[in-house]
Amino acid sequence: MAAERLVVIGGDAAGMSAASQARRLKGPDALEIVAFERGHFTSYSACGIPYWVSGDVEARDDLIARTPEEHRERDIDLRMRTEVTELDVPGRRVKALDRESGETYWTGYDKLVIATGARPVRPALPGMDAAGVHGVQTLDDGQALLDSLDGLGAKENRRAVVVGAGYIGVEMAEAMLTRGFEVTVLNRGEQPMATLDPDMGRLVHEAMDGLGITTVNGAAVTKILTGPDGRVSEVATDAGTYPADVVVLGIGVEPETALAREAGLPVGPHGGLLTDLAMRVVGHEDIWAGGDCVEVQDLVAGRTRHIALGTHANKHGQVIGSNVGGGYGTFPGVVGTAVSKVCDLEIARTGLREKDARAVGLRYVTATVESTGRAGYYPGAKPMTVKMIAELRTGRLLGVQIVGRDGAAKRVDVAAVALTAGMTVEQMTALDLGYAPPFSPVWDPVLVAARKAVAAVRGAGG
Template structure:
């Protein structure tokens, strides 16, 4: 007798789980039903800013697998269908067809919750006005492009981006490429709150040099509209910024309202809590992954919410293997992320100073300025590396990098070192590749490690 797997969400985690489960079990052994409320499946949301900016030519380039391709693999994928209720006791979900309005119940033996995250969208006056856009889904990206196309013949086009995190700075670049005068409004003093303020200041300075006006310590109070109802400006506590289009980039939060209503366990950040196998704690047949869960931070030992496609795909693979009768685990993360704004590369992994203080760690820091290649080699570009180490042990706690070409991916060295629990002294002996076109004799990360070793010794116990 076959079992049924029900998947809520048709993007990275959901369809990775469905596909992996299908590899393990045939349709005769496992029926798979997946529900997706949007028009698209298995796409790269991270690529939306580059599609809007013109680096990616076609929307379909962001789609890894279409609904038809999933169905060819014997996955019953039902598009434009929203799950509205979880009945955990009855092992079933209620769904609504968004086109017809028809509702029905579907039972399950295994349930995968892959509902993702929702953009932070505060209830400000005017926030739903035409010309105000989020960029969470392909539908959002298409709506923004349609809005920009309608403004193509407008002189002096002005864009305001609210928020200066990953999405905010990437969308600022996209709009700059499209010929807009761009202003970024940020609640914090410096952009990129995932960095320490001293490193965020480097990003701020670089963005200003690119022609992007970045306003820190700025709280948006309302969106102002014109006589036609469209957005005309964004108001803060002390100023107004004219805008033909507004993009919201204020971050995301786990989409767990269904799970909460069903009484499933949530963490500090509102994400679902799972075990190492990605099974929802206390529920043998319910699994969850992607942007709707919290994961273990291997450095701090605490749960965190990190919305990244890299984790989401891994979660799906692990869930699918376990549902299919195999065994796989997800041990945790160190918080690695990279981004860019024009030619500036931004990277971080591990803890910031604030994070270290929050968990009661005593630490030292070391910051160095170096270049991406040997200083005499053409194209050598500057970069700044900041390293944080535990004061007594010298254990690496975190690394942040801001620089030009060749800077961001160096953070992977630190990500591996963090995962291995290395000290900064151990890092200085790493056998990294060297040639003048790729690195100075001492790679910038190793230079920072040497300086961190000195800081640990100077600090003593």
């Protein structure tokens, strides 16, 4: 009996995790695996690119978990610099373009995995394609940015403009600051970090100002201006014009689903592919999808959302590979946990913001506390602000946001577990968390916020 053929579109986290897991469960005699990757690299950490650009990570290859050669040694036919340009679902085949030779050809499949990732948002504005304007989604993007910075040579008073103040924007602002640039962040929103409520985003803004990063809120970019050499020279907004030697786009990403859309596969309200719990594309028995190109279930809000994170992508790949390989796995959903930092400022969130709760019809109370990451008398104790959102009447935890230093970010994991378990804020107050003066006050900041949230629920008649 001939081996089944699994075709994988995309050679990063979700795609190659799926291929590797399927290979562990089925040998080459039972399952042939063909994977297509349009770029130069496989199985790498896109989340690490800002730290490579800053110099905290010394070499590009430090971000690569497994090379194409290592995948091939595991009997995966990995075809680099080869882009799938067409998907024929009725014919069970894909059309591929070899970017080096220009050759195109069709490859049939018995099972298909779509892991095409996401693409940086790049507004269709004048000058957006000018030299010196960079997105940072792939290792190729990171290398192009570093090459561009090297091209500036020893120029004095180098200026970087970062467009967008989300996770990518603030991380790239830090990277540019570390490299000695004068940094301006242009943000369309009310405050940086729109994944936080504005009152918590204001704390990020104040901290960025203290670090020497100029943040301009309410500034929508209108065009990129260039010099005589065609390279970016200024960024124009409806709030003014800002000089720039390099521009980094940190506006966010969108699911890369054009191929799937053209093939008639189902996409959700955020543009990502829709899958069932097994990560199988809805309505298609032998097609799976995972990573940044899919929408996932929000366990708190009860609806789908698009979250581009390597943690989810790797989990998706494991689930897909298990199911393709004859095993069993599911991905139930997420609670929306994310962490980031700007220099020594740590930023974390999980669950719903206030506007998210309103959008799905939930009534709520909030509680915000200021504490420290260690016992106040212990050397090095730093301030930390925790905001907690709880459902009115039931007291069910809906979300937590943390901004601070000294271990603030990873405290959000306690809240993520509580959200997943459906705990109330009152139940949280009894959690047996670790305590010693170097690590926490007697009452951990998360528990202090929970206590205050309990009082808010009761005060509101809950």
